[in-house]
Each structure stands twice: as structure tokens, then as C-alpha cells.
Amino acid sequence: MAGPVLEMRSIVKTFPGVKALSDVTLTVRQGEVHAICGENGAGKSTLMKVLSGVHPHGSYEGEILFQGKPCRFKDIRASEHHGIVIIHQELALVPYLSLAENIFLGNEHATRGFINWNDTLRHATELLRRVGLTDHPETRVADIGVGKQQLVEIAKALSKKVRLLILDEPTAALNDEDSGKLLDLILELKKQGITSIVISHKLGEIRRVADSVTIIRDGRSIETLDVKAPETTEDRIISGMVGRDLDHRFPERTPHRAEEGTAPALEIRDWTVHHPIDQQRKVVDNVSLAVRRGEIVGIAGLMGAGRTELAMSVFGRSYGRYAGGTVLKDGAEIRTKSVAEAIGHGIAYVTEDRKHYGLNLIDTINRNISLTSLGKVARRGVVDEHEERQVAERFRTSMNIKAPTVFEPVGKLSGGNQQKVVLSKWIFAGPDVLILDEPTRGIDVGAKFEIYTVIDQLAAEGRAVVFISSELPELLGMCDRIYTMAAGRLTGEFSRAEASQESLMRQMTKDKEVTR
Amino acid sequence: MSTDVTAKTPAPAPPGKSGDAASGGLLQLMLNGLRNNMRQYGMLIALGLIVVLFSVWTDGDLLLPRNVSNLVLQNSHILILAIGMMLVIIAGHIDLSVGSLTAFVGAFAAVLTVQHGVAWPVALVLCLLVGAVAGAAQGFMIAYFGIPSFIVTLAGMLIFRGLTEIFLEGQTLGPFPGGLEKMGNGFLPEAGPDTNYHNITLLLGIVLIVFTVTQEFRDRKRQQEFALEVPPRNLFLLKLVAISAAILVVTMLLASYKGAPIVLIILGALVVGYGYVMRNAVFGRHIYAIGGNLPAAKLSGVKDKRVTFYVFLNMGVLAALAGLVVAARLNAASPKAGLNYELEAIASSFIGGASMSGGVGTVLGAIIGGLVLGVLNNGMNLLSVGTDWQQVIKGIALLVAVGFDVWNKRKSGS
Numbered sequence: 001m002a003g004p005v006l007e008m009r010s011i012v013k014t015f016p017g018v019k020a021l022s023d024v025t026l027t028v029r030q031g032e033v034h035a036i037c038g039e040n041g042a043g044k045s046t047l048m049k050v051l052s053g054v055h056p057h058g059s060y061e062g063e064i065l066f067q068g069k070p071c072r073f074k075d076i077r078a079s080e081h082h083g084i085v086i087i088h089q090e091l092a093l094v095p096y097l098s099l100a101e102n103i104f105l106g107n108e109h110a111t112r113g114f115i116n117w118n119d120t121l122r123h124a125t126e127l128l129r130r131v132g133l134t135d136h137p138e139t140r141v142a143d144i145g146v147g148k149q150q151l152v153e154i155a156k157a158l159s160k161k162v163r164l165l166i167l168d169e170p171t172a173a174l175n176d177e178d179s180g181k182l183l184d185l186i187l188e189l190k191k192q193g194i195t196s197i198v199i200s201h202k203l204g205e206i207r208r209v210a211d212s213v214t215i216i217r218d219g220r221s222i223e224t225l226d227v228k229a230p231e232t233t234e235d236r237i238i239s240g241m242v243g244r245d246l247d248h249r250f251p252e253r254t255p256h257r258a259e260e261g262t263a264p265a266l267e268i269r270d271w272t273v274h275h276p277i278d279q280q281r282k283v284v285d286n287v288s289l290a291v292r293r294g295e296i297v298g299i300a301g302l303m304g305a306g307r308t309e310l311a312m313s314v315f316g317r318s319y320g321r322y323a324g325g326t327v328l329k330d331g332a333e334i335r336t337k338s339v340a341e342a343i344g345h346g347i348a349y350v351t352e353d354r355k356h357y358g359l360n361l362i363d364t365i366n367r368n369i370s371l372t373s374l375g376k377v378a379r380r381g382v383v384d385e386h387e388e389r390q391v392a393e394r395f396r397t398s399m400n401i402k403a404p405t406v407f408e409p410v411g412k413l414s415g416g417n418q419q420k421v422v423l424s425k426w427i428f429a430g431p432d433v434l435i436l437d438e439p440t441r442g443i444d445v446g447a448k449f450e451i452y453t454v455i456d457q458l459a460a461e462g463r464a465v466v467f468i469s470s471e472l473p474e475l476l477g478m479c480d481r482i483y484t485m486a487a488g489r490l491t492g493e494f495s496r497a498e499a500s501q502e503s504l505m506r507q508m509t510k511d512k513e514v515t516r
Numbered sequence: 517m518s519t520d521v522t523a524k525t526p527a528p529a530p531p532g533k534s535g536d537a538a539s540g541g542l543l544q545l546m547l548n549g550l551r552n553n554m555r556q557y558g559m560l561i562a563l564g565l566i567v568v569l570f571s572v573w574t575d576g577d578l579l580l581p582r583n584v585s586n587l588v589l590q591n592s593h594i595l596i597l598a599i600g601m602m603l604v605i606i607a608g609h610i611d612l613s614v615g616s617l618t619a620f621v622g623a624f625a626a627v628l629t630v631q632h633g634v635a636w637p638v639a640l641v642l643c644l645l646v647g648a649v650a651g652a653a654q655g656f657m658i659a660y661f662g663i664p665s666f667i668v669t670l671a672g673m674l675i676f677r678g679l680t681e682i683f684l685e686g687q688t689l690g691p692f693p694g695g696l697e698k699m700g701n702g703f704l705p706e707a708g709p710d711t712n713y714h715n716i717t718l719l720l721g722i723v724l725i726v727f728t729v730t731q732e733f734r735d736r737k738r739q740q741e742f743a744l745e746v747p748p749r750n751l752f753l754l755k756l757v758a759i760s761a762a763i764l765v766v767t768m769l770l771a772s773y774k775g776a777p778i779v780l781i782i783l784g785a786l787v788v789g790y791g792y793v794m795r796n797a798v799f800g801r802h803i804y805a806i807g808g809n810l811p812a813a814k815l816s817g818v819k820d821k822r823v824t825f826y827v828f829l830n831m832g833v834l835a836a837l838a839g840l841v842v843a844a845r846l847n848a849a850s851p852k853a854g855l856n857y858e859l860e861a862i863a864s865s866f867i868g869g870a871s872m873s874g875g876v877g878t879v880l881g882a883i884i885g886g887l888v889l890g891v892l893n894n895g896m897n898l899l900s901v902g903t904d905w906q907q908v909i910k911g912i913a914l915l916v917a918v919g920f921d922v923w924n925k926r927k928s929g930s
Contacts, residue, residue, distance in 0.1 A: 351815060383796045386744060
């Protein structure tokens with residue numbers, strides 16, 4: 001095959017406090033489909049943002065060569081000018097404009113500021129046909145499905161004379177049929193000479209379209225493999241993705257022995273949830289799981305596996321459209337149709353996105369902690385401020401929340417301390433079952449250990465803990481049992497002894513076709 | 517549920533850090549307090565500044581007992597509306613219908629009492645009920661039906677204005693029976709010997725001071741019982757002296773004229789009551805929570821729809837009260853009453869520290885904001901500034917107040 005079209009050499013990108021990319025080298029040959037593979041947070045998206053100019057030249061170290069020439073993009077326009085087009089996971093289409101208008105947005109066929117509609121429509125029809133769409137170019141984007149929208153994005157990229165197409169998890173939001181069409185199109189474009197970079201963690205997909213795959217782990221490029229070579233098996237890719245050492249420290253923990261005979265604290269049976277808008281798509285598909293008192297049960301899965309969606313829909317139907325399933329608490333069926341009911345039954349859900357769903361950032365620590373259980377510090381609807389403050393002070397000490405007073409707005413605290421406030425809030429609610437969704441995301445190592453200790457203590461007190469995480473070492477270090485999810489389904493269950501990073505990752509990267 | 521991880525760490529009694537620090541820098545402490553509550557104190561200082569400026573420009577006329585009394589009477593309805601509006605804005609909404617609703621309720625009161633001879637206490641209750649129903653209807657559409665509050669209340673603004681004109685057939689209706697009229701223009705009754713001062717008002721002021729001081733002491737004692745850190749003793753005493761002095765000055769001013777206006781008593785009760793609800797009641801907390809971060813509040817089990825509904829119901833009741841007060845003061849219901857009141861109430865809330873995105877603000881802030889506008893109005897009237905320029909100046913005041921707030925936040929935020 002031809003020589004390299006793109007070379008990224010020793011890319012280093014630091015954000016305040018975090019090194020997102022510590023040393024990445026990527027070589028993409030002309031005309032190939034190159035997959036980039038890695039765990040959540042490995043640095044895949046950051047790398048593509050560096051390439052496309054979202055992070056401009058000067059904000060990173062290292063060198064980028066495109067078609068042999070060094071590139072210093074100052075913004076996205078500059079990279080698009082060279083024919084590098086990125087299609088983000090969240091589609092960037094305007095829903096109430098037509099397909100044609102979206103394709104040429106910012107790049108209109110116009111003379112002296114007035115749009116030439118004949119040219120626009122003719123050219124749009126042509127581009128839509130190239131991506132396999134027969135819809136009329138004046139159709140509104142809002143009226144076509146997500147799968148087709150993805151194709152419109154590609155048509156938009158083609159209109160910009162694309163030479164290198166970057167797709168960030170293009171099939172994450174698509175059903176099987178649409179995914180298949182999209183993958184075919186990538187192969188079709190390859191025949192037309194367009195080079196593609198596809199970020200994905202679906203191994204089946206990578207085998208189907210990619211020529212080579214580069215594995216990124218913890219901000220470093222680990223290796224580049226030839227997908228077509230016989231020695232590149234799925235296991236080979238998996239071992240590259242998870243090769244991280246268990247260097248995190250975890251509190252000493254005596255594994256829980258499930259007592260036979262007693263009913264689990266929380267049991268979910270046949271839970272199915274549809275996407276809130278695209279109702280054909282099952283985001284959670286017939287999931288059943290159980291957690292006992294004193295047990296920490298992990299749920300492992302990659303982006304789009306449906307873990308958060310499962311948790312949120314069980315917790316007061318806070319996500320999507322419920323399509324079946326029951327929740328049992330201590331063996332008896334309970335109603336969890338509203339958040340208040342779920343809390344009333346002793347369930348707590350600590351969200352993965354503390355800034356948007358967990359905290360009122362402009363309010364103080366004490367008021368955030370008391371919000372879910374104001375009744376505990378109030379008499380006849382009136383809050384006893386002093387008691388409330390005392391409760392907050394107690395948590396500030398026991399959870400080691402670093403803040404001058406409990407009257408500090410939580411928005412001013414660091415991520416780790418914010419997380420401690422969220423945990424305090426739910427611990428104060430006194431739940432029997434805690435569902436923790438990525439409880440250590442974006443916080444430093446020291447705070448992580450403190451949070452692990454708290455989780456351990458909660459289980460030791462006889463509470464049931466569901467621990468959702470993308471970080472496998474964390475799950476292996478903390479959990480008594482681990483479920484794996486992929487594409488909305490439960491794909492495996494492992495005891496502490498059986499689980500390893502490789503065995504979990506194998507189940508986490510299963511495509512739908514493979515599981516059937 | 518009895519096992520609480522916090523329970524095993526007994527609350528450590530904070531060492532008497534407070535006492536030691538006090539001797540060092542009382543001024544420092546005060547400055548710190550000021551810096552941390554720039555929002556709150558900034559507007560209070562601005563209000564003070566405006567009062568001083570206008571006193572100088574009017575050769576002291578602004579603070580003549582008669583004028584202070586007038587100031588209260590002339591602005592009471594806006595202050596009442598501003599309290600309700602503050603709640604609406606904290607919840608992340610807006611209410612454009614209150615001006616029309618005040619006019620409508622005034623008209624309703626006039627039709628009841630003047631045309632049909634209904635006894636005024638009955639009319640009063642019916643009017644408040646009408647306000648509640650109007651507020652509830654709008655609240656229902658906003659909370660449960662999901663129509664944006666801007667749209668619902670814009671429609672309400674047109675509907676209530678139209679209904680007012682239909683009710684009054686384009687005419688002004690009055691005068692009101694004595695009891696109702698007192699609500700707008702009346703003063704507290706007088707008793708006891710002739711002292712050059714209004715005795716009952718003085719007595720009320722003294723009772724208020726005693727009540728505040730004992731309440732503050734009880735509060736401090738309870739904080740200590742809970743082993744919480746309290747502000748140093750001399751700062752606490754200084755605060756008490758300042759509050760007492762402020763109450764005393766206002767009392768003396770009012771007592772040397774006709775005494776405290778009845779509206780002021782109503783207003784005072786509202787400020788204390790709503791201030792308490794917003795700070796200490798579960799309902800108040802929930803309003804802040806849904807305005808500050810709606811998804812987080814929902815996931816914390818806050819019944820956001822119910823809270824929104826009651827916030828608008830409450831606004832309706834307060835608009836009705838304001839409508840009664842303003843109709844009583846003018847002693848007539850007019851189809852053109854209440855024009856732009858909604859805008860003044862909204863401006864008061866924003867001057868007093870509310871945020872467009874919700875979640876921030878206090879009842880006291882709304883009052884301070886309303887008083888800033890009120891003093892500007894009154895002072896400029898005394899200086900015979902035309903209404904044209906008055907509007908320009910009030911507009912600038914709103915811009916400056918919110919601009920200062922944005923600037924201050926950006927400075928401390930990033």
C-alpha cells in the first residue's frame with residue numbers, strides 16, 4: 001500500500017492538572033481505514049481534537065505531518081481547509097434546517113450573500129446519493145432517523161473535499177441495520193480513495209472495516225497492529241487495551257460471602273428501556289441482576305453500554321421510556337416510578353455527572369447535603385438550620401471535605417471534594433442500596449482512595465452497593481462480583497476470583513451479532 | 517437505616533477559635549464578611565448612598581417624616597409584588613401578568629363593594645381567592661402542561677388587562693368603603709397620652725427591637741448547644757446595636773408624623789414570613805434547588821412540578837393583595853391601573869440580586885431592590901425631574917446594578 005498520509009509524532013497534551021496525552025505517535029497510510037481503540041478516557045478523543053485543530057497548534061507538544069507537510073492548525077477551519085474533517089459523536093446538525101442547508105452550512109453556494117438554491121439542491125442531491133441516501137434534500141434533519149443523520153454528516157464532509165475522514169464512535173447511537181450501512185459506506189469511500197480514522201471499541205466492527213488498529217492506553221500509543229494479519233486476534237487487541245497495572249491502591253477488604261436463603265437487597269428482573277426519542281432502539285435490553293446486603297457489585301461496560309441508563313431508569317424512571325421489568329427490594333416487588341418513591345424504598349443513585357445531575361453548584365455544602373432528606377432536619381416543614389449545619393459539619397470531618405466552612409458554594413470545591421459532598425448527601429439519606437455511577441471519575445488519586453474507603457465502609461455496615469465504572473482495575477480492586485454490559489445487554493457475570501481485565505474486556509467489547 | 521457512617525465520628529466541638537480571633541481584628545472580620553457577601557451588602561450600600569445623595573440634593577426633604585411615610589405608601593404595592601416575583605425568578609421563571617392581575621383584582625374589589633355592596637372583609641377574602649385561582653391556573657399550565665412561563669404569563673397579561681376593561685366598562689369605579697380604603701391610606705390607631713410622637717408606633721418599634729434581640733440571643737445559644745462555631749461576641753453585639761438603631765430611626769421618623777401606615781405592617785409581616793419560608797422551610801429550599809439545578813433537584817426527589825405550581829399560585833395571591841392595596845390607596849379601580857408593575861417588580865428583583873438563570877436571590881434583596889427604585893422615584897419627584905428622565909435614570913440604575921453583579925461574579929469566579 002501507499003506511504004503515510006498522516007503522521008502524528010510524540011503528541012503531548014496537558015490540561016490544568018491532568019496529562020491527557022503523554023506520548024502518542026500515529027501513522028496512517030494513504031487510502032486505509034485506521035481504527036483507534038482504547039478504554040474510556042484513554043485519550044482517543046483528545047488526540048482527534050488535536051488533529052482537527054479544536055486544540056490549536058501551540059496548546060500541545062509534538063509534530064503533525066499531513067501529506068508530508070508539517071501542519072499548524074489554529075482552528076477547525078484550518079484543518080478542514082486541508083481536507084481533514086471530523087465527525088463527532090454528538091451530531092452537529094441543525095434539526096430544523098433541511099438536509100441541503102445542513103450540508104452547506106458555513107459553506108453556502110451563494111453569490112453576493114444570496115443563496116443559489118438550484119446549485120445547492122443539485123449538488124446536495126448528488127452528495128446524498130454518494131452516501132446512499134435517496135431523501136429529498138429539502139427534508140428537515142429532524143424528520144430523518146439518527147442513522148441517516150450520521151450519513152448526512154458524511155455527505156457534509158464530502159462537500160468539503162475531504163481527504164481524511166475522522167469518525168468518533170460512529171455507531172454508538174445506531175441500531176444494527178444502520179451500523180451495517182455506515183460501515184459499508186466507509187468501505188465504499190475507501191474505494192474512492194478517502195482515508196478514514198475510526199474510533200471504536202467494538203472489536204467486531206474493527207475487524208470488519210479496518211486495515212490497521214492503533215491502541216491507546218492512558219494517553220500513550222501502545223502499538224499499531226495490522227488487522228488483516230492472522231496473529232491479530234481479538235484477544236491480542238484486548239490485552240493491548242487493558243495492559244495497565246493494578247497500581248491503584250485499595251483498602252483491605254474481606255470479600256463478602258453471599259448468604260444463601262436471604263433475598264437480595266435489590267433485584268432487577270428483565271429490565272428493558274427504550275431510547276427517549278428513537279423508540280425503536282433498546283438502550284437497556286432485558287437486564288436482570290441482583291445485589292445482596294454487604295456486597296459490592298460492579299457493572300463494567302464501555303461508552304454506550306447502557307449502564308447509566310439502566311441505573312437512572314430504575315431510579316424513578318429518570319431516563320428513557322420504560323418498556324418492562326420489575327424491581328424487588330428484599331424479595332418484595334416495589335414501585336420506583338418516581339425518584340421520591342425510589343428514595344422512599346431506600347435506594348440512592350449517585351450520578352456520574354455530579355456537575356449537571358448531582359449538585360446545585362451555586363448553593364452551599366450544607367444545603368446540598370441536606371436536600372434529599374430535609375425531613376430529617378426539619379420539624380413540620382421548617383428546617384432547623386443549626387441541626388442542618390451540624391450534620392454538614394459532621395460530614396465535613398468524617399468525609400474529609402476540604403473547605404473553609406460548610407457555607408462554601410460547592411462550585412468552588414475541587415472535583416474530589418465535590419464528589420465527597422454528593423456521597424455525603426446520599427449517605428445522609430440513609431439508603432439500603434447505593435448505586436454509584438463512576439464515583440471516582442475525574443478526581444485525583446488521593447481522593448480516590450478516600451472514596452474507596454467510604455464505599456468499603458458502606459458495604460461493611462450492611463448496605464448493598466452497585467458500583468458502575470469504566471476503570472477495570474477499580475472494579476477488580478473493590479467488587480465482590482462484576483457484571484459486564486455491552487450494547488444494552490448483560491454479557492457476563494464474574495466472581496471476584498474469576499474476573500480479570502482480559503476476561504471482562506472480552507465481554508465488554510462483544511457486539512450484538514456475537515452475543516446472539 | 518440507623519447505621520450512619522457519620523455517627524461513629526462524634527462531632528468534635530470546635531475549639532474556641534472564635535474568641536481568640538475576635539480580639540485580633542474585629543475590623544478584619546467585618547471586612548471579610550463584607551467581601552463574602554458582596555451581593556447582599558453591595559446593594560444595601562448602594563441604597564444608603566442613594567438616600568444620602570438625594571437627602572443632600574433635596575436639602576433633607578427626602579428624610580422628612582411626612583416624606584418617609586409617603587415613600588412607604590407609594591411603593592408598598594411594588595414591594596409586595598417584588599417578594600412574589602423574587603420567588604418566581606429564583607425558581608427559574610418569570611411572571612409578566614402581575615400588573616394586569618393587580619388591575620383586575622382592584623376592579624373585582626370595586627365591583628363587589630361599590631356596585632354590589634358586599635362587606636369589605638368578605639370582598640377582601642374573595643379578591644385574594646381570585647388571585648389564587650388566577651395564579652393556580654397559570655401555574656398549572658407552566659408546571660404540569662409545560663408551556664414556558666414567559667408565554668403563559670404574557671397571555672395572562674393580555675387576558676387580565678382585557679377582563680379588567682370589560683369589568684369596569686372602561687370607567688373608573690370608586691370610592692371604596694372605609695375599611696378597605698384604610699388598607700391603602702390608613703395609619704395605626706393612636707392611644708395613650710399626647711407625647712408629640714405616635715405612641716402605638718413607638719411601642720411597636722420597641723417590641724420589635726426586644727423581639728429581635730431575644731431571638732438573636734436564643735439563636736446564638738442554640739448554635740452553641742449544637743457545638744457550632746459562632747461569630748465573636750463583640751461582632752455579634754455590634755450587629756445587634758446596628759439592627760436596633762435602624763429599627764429605632766425608622767420608628768421615630770414614622771412616629772413623629774401620623775404613625776406607621778397599615779401597609780407597612782402588612783409589608784413587614786410579609787418580609788418576615790417569606791424571608792423565613794425561603795430560608796428555613798423545606799418549600800423554600802426546594803425553590804432554590806429547582807432554580808439552581810433542575811435535573812439535580814429532580815434526582816434528589818424534589819417534586820419540581822408541585823413546587824413550581826405553588827410558586828405561581830403564591831404570586832397570584834400577592835398580586836391580588838397588591839391590587840387591593842393600590843386600589844385602596846387611589847380609592848378607585850381604574851382600567852389603566854397596574855401598568856408596568858410587572859416590569860418594576862422584575863427590575864426590583866434583579867437589582868436586589870436575582871439571577872436570570874434562577875437559584876439565587878433573597879426576599880430582603882427584592883425589598884432593597886424595590887426601595888432603590890422607590891427612593892429614586894420619590895427623590896426625583898421632589899427634585900421635579902420629569903417622568904421622561906425618571907425612566908431613563910431607572911433604566912440606567914438597573915443596568916448598573918446587574919452589570920456590577922456580573923463584573924463582581926466574573927472577578928471572583930475565574
